[in-house]
Amino acid sequence: MAPLPKPPAEPADDLDSYVGLDGEAAERRxxxxxxxxxxxxxxxxxxxxxxxxxxxxxxxxxxxxERCWKG
Known part of the structure; x- marks a missing residue:
């Protein structure tokens, strides 16, 4: 049987820290x-x-x- 695929790791990050930032700066960060x-x-x-x-x-x-979420 083939091994199960491993999903990409997600950074440990505070998503609320992006709210209020300039959109381009948030994307870079x-x-x-x-x-x-x-x-x-x-x-x-x-x-x-x-x-x-x-x-x-x-x-x-x-x-x-205004809002940030994973997925």
Whole structure:
């Protein structure tokens, strides 16, 4: 039997620390901290709900991060 795939590791990170940051600065910080995929979205964006390990999502309005979550 083949081994089970190992999901990507997620950085130990305080997601609340991104809220209030400039969107571009938040994206840079996330990549520096090891997030493999960083996604910035406008408020109310329609997105798929599948969980992707190693992905960090931001809701950005007027250039400022309003919300941050994994997956």
């Amino acid at each position: 996330a990549r520096e901290r090891g997030w493999t995929t960083v996604r910035s979205l406008p408020p109310g964006a329609i997105i798929t709900m599948e969980y992707l390990g190693g992905r960090l999502n931001f809701t950005v309005q007027s250039g400022v991060v």
